[in-house]
Amino acid sequence: MFRNQYDTDVTTWSPAGRLFQVEYAMEAVKQGSAAIGLRSKTHIVLGCVNKANSELSSHQKKIFKVDDHIGVAIAGLTADGRVLSRYMRNECINYSFTYESPLPVGRLVVQLADKAQVCTQRSWKRPYGVGLLVAGLDESGAHLYYNCPSGNYFEYQAFAIGSRSQAAKTYLERRFENFADSSRDDLVKDALMAIRETLQGETLKSSICTVAVVGVGEPFHILDLETVQQMIDAFEIVGEQEGPAAEPDAAAAADQGGSTEEGVAPMDI
Amino acid sequence: MNFTVSKQPENCLLGPESDSQRTLYPYVTGTSVVALKYKDGILMAADMGGSYGSTLRYKNVERMKPIGKHSLLGASGEISDFQEILRYLDDLILYDNMWDDGNSLGPKEVHNYLTRVMYNRRNKFNPLWNSLVLGGVKKGEKYLGTVSMIGVNFEDNHVATGFGNHLARPILRQDWHENLSFEDGVKLLEKCMRVLLYRDRSAINKLQIAKITEEGVTISQPYSLKTYWEFSAFANPAQGAVGTW
Numbered sequence: 048m049f050r051n052q053y054d055t056d057v058t059t060w061s062p063a064g065r066l067f068q069v070e071y072a073m074e075a076v077k078q079g080s081a082a083i084g085l086r087s088k089t090h091i092v093l094g095c096v097n098k099a100n101s102e103l104s105s106h107q108k109k110i111f112k113v114d115d116h117i118g119v120a121i122a123g124l125t126a127d128g129r130v131l132s133r134y135m136r137n138e139c140i141n142y143s144f145t146y147e148s149p150l151p152v153g154r155l156v157v158q159l160a161d162k163a164q165v166c167t168q169r170s171w172k173r174p175y176g177v178g179l180l181v182a183g184l185d186e187s188g189a190h191l192y193y194n195c196p197s198g199n200y201f202e203y204q205a206f207a208i209g210s211r212s213q214a215a216k217t218y219l220e221r222r223f224e225n226f227a228d229s230s231r232d233d234l235v236k237d238a239l240m241a242i243r244e245t246l247q248g249e250t251l252k253s254s255i256c257t258v259a260v261v262g263v264g265e266p267f268h269i270l271d272l273e274t275v276q277q278m279i280d281a282f283e284i285v286g287e288q289e290g291p292a293a294e295p296d297a298a299a300a301a302d303q304g305g306s307t308e309e310g311v312a313p314m315d316i
Numbered sequence: 317m318n319f320t321v322s323k324q325p326e327n328c329l330l331g332p333e334s335d336s337q338r339t340l341y342p343y344v345t346g347t348s349v350v351a352l353k354y355k356d357g358i359l360m361a362a363d364m365g366g367s368y369g370s371t372l373r374y375k376n377v378e379r380m381k382p383i384g385k386h387s388l389l390g391a392s393g394e395i396s397d398f399q400e401i402l403r404y405l406d407d408l409i410l411y412d413n414m415w416d417d418g419n420s421l422g423p424k425e426v427h428n429y430l431t432r433v434m435y436n437r438r439n440k441f442n443p444l445w446n447s448l449v450l451g452g453v454k455k456g457e458k459y460l461g462t463v464s465m466i467g468v469n470f471e472d473n474h475v476a477t478g479f480g481n482h483l484a485r486p487i488l489r490q491d492w493h494e495n496l497s498f499e500d501g502v503k504l505l506e507k508c509m510r511v512l513l514y515r516d517r518s519a520i521n522k523l524q525i526a527k528i529t530e531e532g533v534t535i536s537q538p539y540s541l542k543t544y545w546e547f548s549a550f551a552n553p554a555q556g557a558v559g560t561w
Binding site for chain 2: 144145146147148151153154157185186187
């Protein structure tokens with residue numbers, strides 16, 4: 048993307064019908080470190096790569112619990128992500144207090160999308176620079192949504208966002224048809240495999256990734272380091288034997304909904 | 317030193333001018349509502365009377381209404397406040413339906429919403445002068461709860477408002493059991509309503525029984541209960557105490 052005379056503020060259209068500031072905000076998501084999500088009928092797993100700035104510092108928190116039945120993984124400007132997580136937690140808690148019932152994730156996602164849209168239509172605001180993978184349960188089962196800075200949201204069986212997410216998406220595209228009936232543990236294994244794809248050869252260990260699970264009868268929680276390392280060890284050995292080419296369940300077709308391509312991109316419509 | 321009282325804003329509910337802006341006493345009231353859980357859902361009964369003080373003025377008041385797909389609301393107390401509550405719930409259900417997303421508010425959610433409304437009004441010294449009974453079935457789960465005008469709320473297998481608490485609940489405590497059939501449930505409710513008819517001065521002999529199951533709500537046509545006034549104890553009431561009535 049190159050600088051042009053239509054990209055100064057968010058309320059200026061380009062002659063081609065694009066809002067460049069919104070597209071630049073989506074670039075910020077692509078530059079952030081990877082986050083992935085996948086779901087079965089009853090569980091959703093979120094995972095992300097957590098690289099600390101230096102050995103001295105701790106890594107940034109990219110997965111947030113929003114309520115017992117909803118969690119979110121972010122990529123992009125983590126400060127924006129933190130603020131939006133606080134908004135989501137507030138909405139959930141208010142709904143729970145009034146109705147003694149969990150807020151359906153589908154409704155929370157729409158409220159989040161409407162909030163993002165406002166920032167694309169006010170001259171004194173800027174779009175949120177963060178993409179959110181929202182995992183949650185409601186009456187109709189397990190759901191995974193992607194909210195982007197443009198104010199659009201899509202539902203996914205599996206998705207990946209952030210830098211080098213294309214590698215994870217390719218992995219997920221090949222196997223997503225089996226996810227619906229996967230067991231919880233297989234789902235976590237697939238999540239770890241997908242995270243590994245984004246590391247491009249670097250060793251996967253629990254200190255550089257975070258995994259969280261939510262499901263029917265299982266409140267949202269982040270898995271602790273030992274559990275994650277055990278799962279990595281369990282399949283890493285199997286992974287070497289399997290080899291990169293032999294995938295036991297080959298599947299065709301792409302994700303449902305639009306997938307954001309890296310490079311020059313018209314915004315998600 | 318300044319001894320004058322500072323002027324309160326007019327929308328404040330304390331102070332001398334405030335009485336015209338808040339509920340002080342009820343005017344047209346409904347009497348007891350009785351409800352119980354049975355095999356397929358909830359049964360609720362209420363008479364159709366609207367009393368104006370001690371006058372039994374209105375005799376065609378429907379005090380039970382369906383709410384959304386899954387709930388049934390019965391009310392005693394001020395009828396105009398009940399109508400106001402129905403308007404709030406109408407808005408609530410409308411916005412819930414507008415999401416059009418497969419999720420819907422069940423009886424538990426409606427009950428809790430009403431509890432919040434009643435309690436918040438009570439805190440502002442401007443109550444909705446009602447005792448509400450909220451029953452419903454959603455995904456096979458039966459729910460029956462009550463909220464009072466001061467925000468006291470709870471769930472139980474059988475509930476009642478007003479005089480029903482004193483006259484009907486003891487009968488229900490003795491005769492209610494799990495998985496009542498529809499016929500047994502109706503008989504039990506009629507037993508309670510008959511006692512209320514005999515003993516509650518504001519009860520009238522024209523009642524409706526409402527049923528809510530997974531399929532939906534049915535409210536019966538109004539009908540009356542058979543009463544018997546020939547009990548020997550009533551034959552000569554002044555016998556033992558001259559001058560009594």
